[in-house]
Amino acid sequence: IHAATAAAIYNVPVGEITKEQRRHAKAINFGLIYGMSSFGLSRSTDLTLAEAENFVKTYFERFPGVKAYLDAIRKQAASDGYVETMLGRRRYFPNLKNPVNAQIKAREEREAINAPIQGTAADILKIAMIQLEPAIVKANLHARMLIQVHDELVLECPQDEMEATIHLVKDVMEHAYQLDIPLSTDARYGSNWAELK
Incomplete structure (x- = not known):
């Protein structure tokens, strides 16, 4: 934009x-x-x-x-x-x-x-959070949501599930609510919050 x-x-x-x-x-x-x-x-x-x-x-x-x-x-x-x-x-x-x-x-x-504007973004993020938990269970992943920071979600997961978790979270967040324009998300990962890539 x-x-x-x-x-x-x-x-x-x-x-x-x-x-x-x-x-x-x-x-x-x-x-x-x-x-x-x-x-x-x-x-x-x-x-x-x-x-x-x-x-x-x-x-x-x-x-x-x-x-x-x-x-x-x-x-x-x-x-x-x-x-x-x-x-x-x-x-x-x-x-x-x-x-x-x-x-x-x-x-x-x-x-x-x-x-x-900000309220709609918050509404959509809350919908994504509600949809994410059952999606994690259905995918048989062991990720856990830890915190929401503005328009971000912070999760933890086993390292061997990282790629699958990233794919799932992006999919849920990008399709939580249908808009006329596509929603896009970025994912970062690391062994702790300070080392996110």
Whole structure:
């Protein structure tokens, strides 16, 4: 996503994107979810304020659906007092209907924009976790889930079952919930968390 964003903004093929261009695109992809301004983008990258302003302007010109989504979520959260994940889980924002002050309103707007995205990701991960345990048993593997960290699952398994466990976990996580775009996962392994490869 970040490389594709950089390619669109800088008008170059994806294969020619530099690490710096990808980093700028990543900053804006994630930053917009949290309401980052052009000033914030310039501070988090090596872009000048003018470059950051142009980057944001170009971003919204290239991806008008993002601006429409952000505006629609703000409007819906303000009128309904809540937003929903794709699976229907609600997050309430009582201060958007009757803002206490501008700072609280701005914070709740950022959270309302972020909640459907992060909340849906959390919902999908929980589904994967529920599906994973019986899949491990059915595959006659001895892996155990240890912890969830953001969008990651940490498991332990016997070394001779590592490849089978990796394949199973990736399959379960990538097919936990059907979306219009494919979900992809990465797997790392090691004898302890500090030595993951």
